[in-house]
Amino acid sequence: MSDVRALRWADAGAGVEILDQTLLPEQEVWLRLGSAAEVASAIRDLRVRGAPAIGIAAAMGLAVEMARHAGLERDEFLRRLDAAYTELAGARPTAVNLRWALDRLRRLADSLGDAGNGVIACKLWGEATAILDEDRAMCRAIGEHAFALLPEPEARVLTHCNAGALATGGIGTALAPLYVGHERGLRLKVYADETRPLLQGSRLTAWELRRAGIDVTILPDSAAAVLMREGVLDLVIVGADRIAANGDVANKVGTYGVAVLARHHGLPFYVAAPTSTIDPHAASGAAIPIEQRDADEVRRGFGRLTAPAEAAVFAPAFDITPAELISAIITERGILRPPYDASIADALALDTAQHPPV
């Protein structure tokens, strides 16, 4: 079982502890954050990243903040609640899970009327804990479902970017079946694309899998095709940033290329993500906007100039993998198969109340 966590409640006092991901893999430093402002700052600085983990961190930060203010007058308490909500929601404006988690606490507070500041604060604390626990359960459920897709007694798996424990409250999404398999004695040989430009594969995925004792090898993104041709892979599994109603998947740039290569080499290509990642309002991948990353992430790798300073750069943050290249989408509710418009609609119909609208 992986002991890697992106964040946790502090043992003593009111605090959120966050593993500072900007310092990995060189240093493992836990930050103890005692206010909404400190949590917002950690989110802004990418010390905690990954959509689920950000949402959880924000909820915990709001709870910690309000626990400190339980003794205030009611008006002042509510004013502080507003301010903390606003600061946390603005930390990464485009992160859907962040707003969803904060709204869930806000609605709860509104529903409690004049129950008293202490009761409200405790209920918020409980709700943040519930969000963390639900995310853990979601990861575990994805891991169990996806585990059934792994060959035995050995699975040789390629992944891209980091959709692991460091991105969630639990054991991750794409990496979850690997942790489940490792628990059960499955032999694993994992390959992690380094994932330029920000190297989440070599910095984060390699770190957390090694921490769990799982055999992992990093490679330049461009070497994935060689692995496939050499016949040393059984499957590819990645996470998702957003999934359209037809099954098209937006994920870290490079995912689409890996999917094409997997198809060429006859390898299954799986996407693991919670149903909250599905955006029923996006009919297809064409409806998902793709932002460009800062050119200097490519031109100045890690501080050093590695290209002409003014060179033009093409660096989309994400790409769209069309549904026809995806063998299955594994959610906490089960394995979705093509045709995805039908299987996704069925999965969403089960129950959407508990999950963030995207």
Place this chain on the structure above:
Amino acid sequence: MSDVRALRWADAGAGVEILDQTLLPEQEVWLRLGSAAEVASAIRDLRVRGAPAIGIAAAMGLAVEMARHAGLERDEFLRRLDAAYTELAGARPTAVNLRWALDRLRRLADSLGDAGNGVIACKLWGEATAILDEDRAMCRAIGEHAFALLPEPEARVLTHCNAGALATGGIGTALAPLYVGHERGLRLKVYADETRPLLQGSRLTAWELRRAGIDVTILPDSAAAVLMREGVLDLVIVGADRIAANGDVANKVGTYGVAVLARHHGLPFYVAAPTSTIDPHAASGAAIPIEQRDADEVRRGFGRLTAPAEAAVFAPAFDITPAELISAIITERGILRPPYDASIADALALDTAQHPPV
């Protein structure tokens, strides 16, 4: 016309001038090298790189060295010739062109008997100049042949690594048709994969194309698939490190993946290389050994630790692109088409005396 050169004769005195590629793109520094030892050192330190350029540099270095010794006794002159040959040949032992160029000068010296040191030194100088000139002509011929494959009035081209002026004595191989097209007013939009781990695409290809005034955009290797899907490319062209008798091509890692992606998207995939790159003794790509690069090129790519220090790494230096993915191989003798076993045999039958055996 590109004014970018990897190396040249010094204007005054006996010297080879080399553009220090380890300092690009930040600084453009020409090194003036006055001895075989200095040239060998520059080759060892990768200040000059690319198989053709290394061979030319070695020949010029030997000529410069012997010009300084023309006044010595004959025995001492020959002893110096031996020593310089050995030092230069050992600078990068696996570089085929290096040994080929040196042997060509050595055979010439041997053939001159007791013509006198001055005559021998001058003849060596002339031969080194001939090797440089032949390489320039080879690049130009490749460029002219390959130019015919570019669409007009605009060509949108993806390349990988650096097979340009910086790798040769002339205008390069894969980049040669772009320089020819630019001369003739063809509108060009060039995309250069950054080419991890050593970033020859962003450091070198982007630099030399910008120098020539050609529109170039760099991208993470993993974004090439997105470009293809967006329909903004007309073709892919790359160089080659070795070509088997059946048309399989060994080139910088990542080339194979790009070839698969090009096939998936219906784009022509061209290889440009001199016939000297063809190894008739390798029946197929399976006969070409592929070395692994140093793991720290991936783990510490930018001087900073970007992966767990002990992480396993898969980093082949080259990969093999099977002939069936290659639309044409463009040599100085013309455009070779499938079936390559026949077209390659025909091309080699024309005349092999002038070219290095691989």
